[in-house]
Amino acid sequence: MQKVTVQSPANIAFIKYWGQTKHNLFIPRNDNISMTLSGCITTTTVERSPDITKDTIEVRTKNGTYELLSQNSTKGKKAYEQIERIRKMAGSTDHVAVKSENSFPSDAGIASSASGFSALTGALLISFGKKDMFDNKKEFSKEVRLCGSASAARSVYGGFVELHGGNSHDEAFAEQLANEHYWNLVDIIATVDDDKKKTSSSAGHAAADSSPYYQSPVQVIQPRIDRTIQAIQDKNIKLLGPCIEEDTISMHMVMMTSVPPAYYWQPGTLAVMQDVMHLRNDEHIEVYFSIDAGANVHVICEKKDAAIIENALKQNKLVQSIIYNEPCEGTKQINTHLF
Ligand code: DP6
Numbered sequence: 001m002q003k004v005t006v007q008s009p010a011n012i013a014f015i016k017y018w019g020q021t022k023h024n025l026f027i028p029r030n031d032n033i034s035m036t037l038s039g040c041i042t043t044t045t046v047e048r049s050p051d052i053t054k055d056t057i058e059v060r061t062k063n064g065t066y067e068l069l070s071q072n073s074t075k076g077k078k079a080y081e082q083i084e085r086i087r088k089m090a091g092s093t094d095h096v097a098v099k100s101e102n103s104f105p106s107d108a109g110i111a112s113s114a115s116g117f118s119a120l121t122g123a124l125l126i127s128f129g130k131k132d133m134f135d136n137k138k139e140f141s142k143e144v145r146l147c148g149s150a151s152a153a154r155s156v157y158g159g160f161v162e163l164h165g166g167n168s169h170d171e172a173f174a175e176q177l178a179n180e181h182y183w184n185l186v187d188i189i190a191t192v193d194d195d196k197k198k199t200s201s202s203a204g205h206a207a208a209d210s211s212p213y214y215q216s217p218v219q220v221i222q223p224r225i226d227r228t229i230q231a232i233q234d235k236n237i238k239l240l241g242p243c244i245e246e247d248t249i250s251m252h253m254v255m256m257t258s259v260p261p262a263y264y265w266q267p268g269t270l271a272v273m274q275d276v277m278h279l280r281n282d283e284h285i286e287v288y289f290s291i292d293a294g295a296n297v298h299v300i301c302e303k304k305d306a307a308i309i310e311n312a313l314k315q316n317k318l319v320q321s322i323i324y325n326e327p328c329e330g331t332k333q334i335n336t337h338l339f
Contacts, residue, residue, distance in 0.1 A: 003047045004126045005338065008119035008331040010040035010104075010112065011154045011161065012187050012290055012298045014244045015221070015228050016251045019208035021165065026150040027172045028165040029208075030221045033228050034154045036161070036180060037187055038328035041103040042115035045338040046123040052095040055083050057120075060101035060338075074200050075113060078148040079120060085146065086121070090128035098123070099338045104323055110189060110296060113201075117152035118144050122331045140331070141174035148202065158329035159183075160232050180327040183235045184303035189323040190313045192268025193295035199255075199262035201293050207258035214254045221247075237302055241288035244300060248290045255293070264294055268318035272297040275316055279309060 011034040019029040057079055058066035069076040083096060098120065102112050121144045125134040133139050137156050141163070145153040153173070154161040159180035166172050208214050224243050231240035255262045269291060276289045276299055287301040287309055301309050303326070313319050 002127060003045055003337045004123045005043065005045040005334050005336065006119045006122035006331060007041055007043045007334050008115050008122060008155050009036040009038065009328050010115040011036050013151060015225050015247050017151055017163065018205065018251045018254060019214060020205045021167050023206065025169050026145055026148055028150055028163060030165050031162055031225050033162050035185060035187065036155060036158055036328050036330060037325035039104060039323045039325040040110060040115055042100060042112060042119040043338060044098060044100040044119035044123045046127045047097045048094045048127040050094050052097055055080060055095050057098040062105060066099060082121060082147040083124060086124045086128055090130055092128055096127065101338060113149040114152040114155050117147040117149045118155035118331045121147055126333060138173045142169060145172060156331045159327045177229060177232050180329055185327060186301055186303050186306045187325040188299040188306060188310050188313060189296055190272045190299055190319045191296045191321045192272060192318050193266045197264065197294050204255060204262055204293060207260065208254055210259040211254040211257040213257055237286045241286060244288050244290050252291065266295040269295045269297055271316055271318045272313065275312060279312060285309065
């Protein structure tokens with residue numbers, strides 16, 4: 001009997017990953033850039049033993065009990081396949097019992113796949129004797145990518161991280177741009193909808209090419225990627241903010257014009273975007289929005305402005321909850337187990 005526990009954060013993409021070059025290897029079409037989120041952490045314990053007869057993954061619910069993750073759910077399928085893949089790579093026949101919990105409400109509509117899959121992959125690699133792979137973050141990030149939620153690969157490092165696109169497994173790895181102490185940037189997540197998203201990211205990546213607005217990503221996106229890296233290096237929110245918003249809007253334009261289309265926004269999404277624009281234009285606060293494949297809004301600002309922005313967002317009747325995040329360290333092993 002051997003237990004391994006790993007903790008990992010979610011991340012918010014400043015430059016989004018949407019669309020793939022190789023669907024079977026989950027290789028992003030373009031390089032994408034994110035920041036880790038201190039308020040959205042998953043902890044996962046894996047127990048491996050020849051006495052366990054069947055793989056199980058249980059996820060902690062809000063009332064504290066554990067619920068079995070079904071193999072038939074999108075997430076469950078990816079997670080059980082990741083176990084199978086790593087077991088095979090390690091040449092083992094052992095099964096595992098997995099338990100997992102999130103530091104943030106799992107019913108708030110916040111994507112937990114990045115934190116969940118990076119934590120699971122890390123704990124599995126160590127459990128199956130591949131600690132060298134876990135410690136080599138470049139290799140580790142590629143293993144995480146293969147779980148099918150490629151954005152999770154950005155969670156292996158702390159702070160500000162780039163996941164490369166490309167055409168082969170070896171090209172598509174993550175690397176750190178700056179660590180979690182480099183810049184006091186904050187992501188205040190304003191949740192406005194707790195529904196499960198109706199179009200999965202996998203379906204969205206597959207449909208992206210059908211949008212007329214998804215034609216020349218390299219020419220359009222590369223200058224934005226360069227500006228984003230420069231902005232992080234210079235800690236320049238005035239340069240970063242417009243890149244974040246432009247990238248969010250172009251991704252949602254592709255989503256809404258794909259066949260079939262995906263509309264993620266809700267009335268609360270627009271209401272928070274308007275709050276952000278009001279704070280920026282009328283109150284002269286450097287604050288910007290980012291929206292993933294869901295309705296909730298990530299409000300990005302510097303720490304010195306966070307309290308006033310958080311208060312303003314709390315006045316918005318369509319905001320259900322707030323999750324405050326600073327950049328934090330990436331995936332790490334810890335010594336306390338969940339069971
Ligand atoms: C919109 O295929 O990694 O969040 O499995 O839903 O996490 P999930 O998605 P994945 O695509 C991420 C899509 C995105 C943008 C991003 O994080 O880069």
